[in-house]
Amino acid sequence: MRRQVPLIITFCVGIFLIAYVFSPPLTDFGENFSVYFDIIAVFAFFLGGGNLIRIHTNNLRRRKKDWWYSVVTLGAFTLMLAAGLFKIGNPGGIGASLTTSGSWFQTIFETLMSPLNSTMYALLAFFIASASYRAFRARNREATILLVAAFIILLGRTPIGYFLTAWIPDSWSILRVPDLSVWIMSFPNLAGQRAIMIGVSLGVVSMSLRLILGIERTYLGGDKG
Amino acid sequence: MTHPLLLSSALVGIVFSAIVIGGGLVFLLIRTLKAKEVDRRVIFLFIFVATALPILFPFTFSEEPTAIVKRVFDKIESLPAGSHVMLSFDFDPAMAPEVQPMANAITRHCLVKGDKVVFICAWATGQALLTQTLDNIVRKEFPDKKEGIDYVNLGYKAGNEGMMNVIVTNLRKMYPTDVNSIPLDSIPALEGVTSCRDMKLLVSMGGGYPGPKEWVLFVGDPGNVPVAAGAAAVSAPQLYPYYPKQLLGILGGVKGAAEYEYELAKRYPQFDKVDKPALKMMGPQTMAHIVVMVFIILANIAYFKGRKAGQK
Numbered sequence: 001m002r003r004q005v006p007l008i009i010t011f012c013v014g015i016f017l018i019a020y021v022f023s024p025p026l027t028d029f030g031e032n033f034s035v036y037f038d039i040i041a042v043f044a045f046f047l048g049g050g051n052l053i054r055i056h057t058n059n060l061r062r063r064k065k066d067w068w069y070s071v072v073t074l075g076a077f078t079l080m081l082a083a084g085l086f087k088i089g090n091p092g093g094i095g096a097s098l099t100t101s102g103s104w105f106q107t108i109f110e111t112l113m114s115p116l117n118s119t120m121y122a123l124l125a126f127f128i129a130s131a132s133y134r135a136f137r138a139r140n141r142e143a144t145i146l147l148v149a150a151f152i153i154l155l156g157r158t159p160i161g162y163f164l165t166a167w168i169p170d171s172w173s174i175l176r177v178p179d180l181s182v183w184i185m186s187f188p189n190l191a192g193q194r195a196i197m198i199g200v201s202l203g204v205v206s207m208s209l210r211l212i213l214g215i216e217r218t219y220l221g222g223d224k225g
Numbered sequence: 226m227t228h229p230l231l232l233s234s235a236l237v238g239i240v241f242s243a244i245v246i247g248g249g250l251v252f253l254l255i256r257t258l259k260a261k262e263v264d265r266r267v268i269f270l271f272i273f274v275a276t277a278l279p280i281l282f283p284f285t286f287s288e289e290p291t292a293i294v295k296r297v298f299d300k301i302e303s304l305p306a307g308s309h310v311m312l313s314f315d316f317d318p319a320m321a322p323e324v325q326p327m328a329n330a331i332t333r334h335c336l337v338k339g340d341k342v343v344f345i346c347a348w349a350t351g352q353a354l355l356t357q358t359l360d361n362i363v364r365k366e367f368p369d370k371k372e373g374i375d376y377v378n379l380g381y382k383a384g385n386e387g388m389m390n391v392i393v394t395n396l397r398k399m400y401p402t403d404v405n406s407i408p409l410d411s412i413p414a415l416e417g418v419t420s421c422r423d424m425k426l427l428v429s430m431g432g433g434y435p436g437p438k439e440w441v442l443f444v445g446d447p448g449n450v451p452v453a454a455g456a457a458a459v460s461a462p463q464l465y466p467y468y469p470k471q472l473l474g475i476l477g478g479v480k481g482a483a484e485y486e487y488e489l490a491k492r493y494p495q496f497d498k499v500d501k502p503a504l505k506m507m508g509p510q511t512m513a514h515i516v517v518m519v520f521i522i523l524a525n526i527a528y529f530k531g532r533k534a535g536q537k
Contacts, residue, residue, distance in 0.1 A: 027394055034391045035398065038384035045383070097380060097404040099356040109353040114318035121319035125513060129272045130265050133520045137528045147521070154518055157458070157480045158511040159286035182291055190465045197466060 007214045014212035052077060083108060149184055156181020238282025242512055246275055250519050257523045260530050268520060275516040279508030286507055288480075288487035297453040297474035298488050300426060301331070306339030308425040309418055313440065314344065314351035314358075315431025320457045321354055326503035327455040327482035328354075328430045329362045330489050336367050336375065337493055341414045343424070346381040347388065347435045352404070355380075366499065373407065377414045380404035385435040389443035393421045393450075422448045429453075432460030441471045455481065479506045 013033070020030035056070035064070075083104035087094050090103035099106045138144040155161040161177030168176050174183060210216035249271060253263055290298065304310070312331060316324045335342045344359075346352045359378065363370060370376060379400050382388045391399040396419060397409050409415050421427065421444045429437040429452065437454030445452035451473050454464050458478025468475055476485055482503035490496045 031391050031395055031398055034384070034387040037387040038382065038391075038399070041383045041385070041387065092405070095406045097352075097356075097378070099353045099380075099404075101356060101360050106353055106356055109350075110357070114321070114353075117318035118322060122322075125276065126269045126272050129513070129517050129520060130268045132517050133263065133268055133524045136521045136524065138525055139528075147525075151518060151521065154514045157478070158514045159288065159507065160511060160515065162289055178289070178291060182293065185462060185465050186468070189462050193463060194466045 003217070003220055006220055007217070011212055011214065014208065049077070049081075080105070080108060149188070152177060152184060153181050236284075238279055238284040238508070241282055242275070242278040245278065246271065246512065246516060249274070250516070250523075253523055254526075257527045258530070260527065260534065262527055263520070263523060271516050271520070272513055275512040276509040279512050283505055284508045285501075285504045286483075286511070288484045288504065288507070290484040290488045293468065293475050293477075294481050294484045295474070295488070296469070297331075297428070297476060298334070298485060298492075300451065300453065300473055301334050301338060301340070302492070304338065304340060304425050308340050309343060309423055310335045310340045311343040311345060311421065311424045311427045313347055313427065313429045313431070314355045315347045315429055315433070315436045316354065316457070317348060317350040317433075318354070320432060322502075322506070323457045323478050323482065324430050324432070324455055325354060325358065326479070326501070326506075327476045327485055329358055330482065330485045330501075330503070331428055331430075331455070332358055332362050333366065333496060333499075334485075334489055334493075336363065336370055337495075340425075342376040343379060343415070343418075344376065345379045347385065347429075347439070348431065348433070349381050349383075351431075352381040373403075373412045374414055377412050378404045386439050386443050389421075389435070389439060393444045393448040396420050420448070421450055424450050426450075427452045428455065430455035432456035432464075436460070437464055437472065437475075438467070441467050445471055479503050479510050483507045 016026075017030070017033060020026040020033070053074065056074050058064075059067050059070040060074070082088065084098055087096065087098065088104040089107070090096050090098075090100050090105075092100050096103075099109070132150070136143075136147045136150055138147055155164075156178045161181065165176040165178075173179050207216065211219070253267070257263070301310070312328065312335070314328060332342065344355055346355060355378065363376065367375075372378065380403070382399055384391075384399075388399055396415075400409060402408050403412060417423065427440060427444060427450050429440040431437065432454075437452065437456060440454075441452050444450055452471065453474045453476075454467075454472050455476040456464055456478070458480070461475055461477030461481070464472060464475050476482055483501075483506070486501040486503050490499075490501065
């Protein structure tokens, strides 16, 4: 019974949500289901926050390796949570937007989170350059095609690409590097992306059917029905 | 025709960058011809110099808008004043250097055209970044535009596609109030708006999840709402399958943003003097791309030399 009830709920909700897409009179129910989903999604924040506190408090209590990082994590979490929940320093008071300029929440975001996050992402430029040096080598026919395509795209994303091929007449404009770069993105890239998307979508449909029909039960915990 | 290379006076930046980077790369070419591999740290140093010099000595290029960007610009141009346009801030600080310039340019464009802008966020981090756009662009450059009358900030709601699924048919069910707790029914900017279907255009700026793809699937297609996208360069290729029918245009990375900024300043000369970060960033990006391309050439020279030596 412990397993049958969730299976029945999954089956009914799944069938209903499919029916709602094809049946306009059910729109209102469908909206409500989305609202329920949002309420559940909000609980995920509580679970996530609770889990973070539990793990890092354990690290601290047991003085695990690098426990001082847990102090930083818990301190940052508590500070940001308090700044957001109580809208500390918010010029508009408790009713105003969480991200009003001058509030602690917005100030911490702009002065700490934003630069740290951007810095981490900016490091990618160095690794991409190093990876390009090592990966883009004309070892065989496929690698050469990849190399040429990457070269055109790189050139097409700069004004130099336009400058080098601006002299090409309009009737042959496809040969201008920026247009060639757009062509690569719009045709070979598009064909590949669509193939991946169709494959993934078919996988999602089949997985959903397995869930609705109760064939896939791993989400219930354990692998025995 | 305007000379495509360069509008700014910072010739020194180009010359200095060319000498330093060019000289270094020639040195590396000589080393490569002697069949010596380039150390990873040397590549890092070159990328640092290639991006730092154009930042210290800024130079900008003119940008010819590609069709994929021009379609977004032309769509906003074609909207009659007072049209409702929804701008969704679906990005975080990591994506912001690429995406925020396009968000700012599109915000300027909509406001100068007299559109009613509905700001929304599908990412929690988007709301704080939206505040920056409101402070730095809307309130500074458009002091006559009033919140609630000319634009409205709905802020962030959790739920990703679930949120979109509701607002496509009923905006007030998901957003009973705006970000300042003002009921939507008492906001003049939203008069006559019941759902996203009343939007004449929806622009999602992001590239992650949820982002333009989800807006197309859950709002654009079912609600028959024209959707455009602004995306980080790394995620733009994933959006091409939706162009041109489901996405009317895509601004991809700094280049897309720079093209938009350039076109906007060309059409509206009052924006000629405002800050255009994407156009400024094209300098470092161009230099970095050139360095990467040269390194790819060097790598292949080294590879073929090594292979030739191996055959002997």
